[in-house]
Amino acid sequence: MRAKPLKQLKYVSTYLRSVQDFYMLDSFGLRQQDILKLMLENKEGVTVDELSQSLNISRNAVRQHLAVLERDGLVLQFGARPSKGRPELLYGLANKGKEAFPRRYSWFAELLMTALINEVGHEGLNAKVAEMGNRVASELRAGRRTPASTAESIKELNVLMRDLGYSSKVVEDDAGELVIEASNCVFHDLASKHSEVCEFDLALMTTFTQSEVCHEECMVRGGKRCRFKFKSSQA
Template identity: 50%
Template sequence: MLEILGARQKELLRLLLKNKSGMTADELSEGLHITRNAARQHLAALETDRLVEKGATRPSGGRPEQLYRLTDKGRELFPRHYSWFAELLIESIKATAGEEGLRDRLREMGEQVANQLRNQNPELATPEEKVQKLSEIMEQLGYNASHDIHAGADPTIEADNCIFHHLATHNPDVCQFDLALMSAFTERAVDHQECMAKNGNVCRFRLYEKGK
């Protein structure tokens, strides 16, 4: 998203990144060499996008000065190297535990997350409710997921975006995390019918009764 912001807004965000405790509208206008009103307009737009928020106030000779700071979402606009670090962790586990040990660990992690999510949603009773809720959770996580539930057919979940795509392309075993999470959350077996990490157009999962 950073690339679609205007030049002034990018500069404003960079100033706030350097000044973690926050800056006033006057300080931002001075740092950007723009008027105070222009600075406030940029702040209002960035607040609407939830990239900037009001922080603490700072005592002054008169009225306390309002400080503005980056939100977590705003900080995430700047480069992060999570996938690189995740690859290091994956390779480290593989080196010490072997490939099967890595798969076991990923499955354990998926089941742990599923149990946490199920505890947060104790009202879910039927398989259909669990599949629908899982699809909603995946959508919130960025999978761009949708579900298909029809009477007499096994439900499916389809995702257009793999949030681990780069990692899974180099380490396909990463998919074991998703599969274990989905199975433990829905209490159903999972058939991974199509996978983007294996050149599929989407990730498609069929969730069917265990032992079927």
């Protein structure tokens, strides 16, 4: 028996290509986006035949796309659906695949920041955010060997920043002091409304590197980049 086209395909195809859905999804090919969106709409799982008919592509093409998505941890096998012949494998979104779709974390974070300001004021929020940065940095340091120098700490910090999504690099200024320059800010939208967010970065950097940190340039304040200068607190 031929598999029925998946529900809401017309709405899926149209909505998938809307700009607001192109967050992480735009990093995939259009067919892979279609597959992920269909799996989101059909949480009980989908078969190769269903995908083939709904997308009007061959079963082999579907399998090739699934192999890539499985390899990247976006899709997994849910089990099998009984049929007259061999059981049909069901595929669905892994947790990583679900995260490819739009989230409103920044909106919720803004609500939290506003609530905290109303509760403790701007100075209190600065203190709480700095405390968070210090705690995170201490936890990160606890899981690593003690760096041999401040320079090594700064380079390790830069690696962490890049893992978090910063496009950053370590450079030396004219005075020979080490500087981290970031051409983006992962908290930019939130920080533009609540500058207290910058205290998190500064506290984390200070505690992680055991250095004095000077925020020389800030994109929220109109700079072209975020620029952090480090000086050993033991110097």
